[in-house]
Amino acid sequence: MLYSPKKLFLFFFSCIVLIVNYNNNGFVTAANSIGLNYGLLGDNLPSPSNVINLYKSIDITKIRIFDPNTEVLNALRGHRDIAVTVGVRDQDLAALAASEEDVKGWFATNIEPYLSDVNISFITVGNEVIPGPIGSQVLPVMQSLTNLVKSRNLPISISTVVAMWNLEQSYPPSAGMFTSQAREQLVPVLKLLSQTSTPILVNIYPYFPYASDPVSIPFDYATFNTEAIGTRWTIGLFKHV
Numbered sequence: 001m002l003y004s005p006k007k008l009f010l011f012f013f014s015c016i017v018l019i020v021n022y023n024n025n026g027f028v029t030a031a032n033s034i035g036l037n038y039g040l041l042g043d044n045l046p047s048p049s050n051v052i053n054l055y056k057s058i059d060i061t062k063i064r065i066f067d068p069n070t071e072v073l074n075a076l077r078g079h080r081d082i083a084v085t086v087g088v089r090d091q092d093l094a095a096l097a098a099s100e101e102d103v104k105g106w107f108a109t110n111i112e113p114y115l116s117d118v119n120i121s122f123i124t125v126g127n128e129v130i131p132g133p134i135g136s137q138v139l140p141v142m143q144s145l146t147n148l149v150k151s152r153n154l155p156i157s158i159s160t161v162v163a164m165w166n167l168e169q170s171y172p173p174s175a176g177m178f179t180s181q182a183r184e185q186l187v188p189v190l191k192l193l194s195q196t197s198t199p200i201l202v203n204i205y206p207y208f209p210y211a212s213d214p215v216s217i218p219f220d221y222a223t224f225n226t227e228a229i230g231t232r233w234t235i236g237l238f239k240h241v
């Protein structure tokens with residue numbers, strides 16, 4: 001993959017992760033942080049340390065990696081100002097869902113070695129697997145990891161990542177809502193998240209709606225400049241519950 005400036009631009013605007021909080025009524029209240037996904041599928045990729053320096057140079061303080069990549073985690077050592085979200089790979093969910101001991105082993109191998117000098121703030125269980133055939137494996141793994149970080153008193157939030165297509169409507173943000181199909185697997189997860197006051201993550205791509213209809217969708221929507229468009233990224237999670 002070549003990194004033309006145009007491609008880099010698209011990369012940044014298409015890989016924003018929205019971390020959403022919701023209040024007790026089940027309504028998402030605010031998009032309180034914007035981070036960048038650090039995808040590693042491609043060739044001719046810049047080295048992890050170059051990527052991290054690039055993120056720092058544009059004041060990105062949150063990074064999400066899709067799996068516990070040792071090269072990236074090692075490059076992040078000492079950069080404690082960057083809050084890191086580490087994903088549990090989808091293909092590991094089945095084994096981990098079946099055994100709390102395996103979850104402890106996963107943590108000991110993939111997270112523990114970095115705790116002293118990497119600011120791991122989130123572990124996400126699965127990427128866009130809810131709703132779906134392996135979606136039901138998310139909750140038991142989240143529960144085991146939640147138990148583990150709680151018993152160790154670690155400041156790590158356990159969550160999952162859902163796809164934008166779970167939003168029945170995404171524009172304007174204030175009218176956004178999840179689909180009824182997502183409900184069965186999503187609601188038990190949201191109950192656990194509300195017990196631990198942890199946000200859910202949604203992969204959203206506001207650049208694409210903007211690009212397809214730049215006349216009626218404001219550029220500020222694509223860049224989260226919510227004050228300018230007089231609305232907030234608000235999603236009524238329980239409208240269909």
Ligand SMILES: *[C@@H]1O[C@H](CO)[C@@H](O)[C@H](O)[C@H]1NC(C)=O
Pocket residue numbers: 080081082083084119121
């Ligand atoms: C680590 O990340 C958290 C966000 O999860 C942030 O509040 C904290 O300031 C970061 N630590 C440092 C040393 O910057």
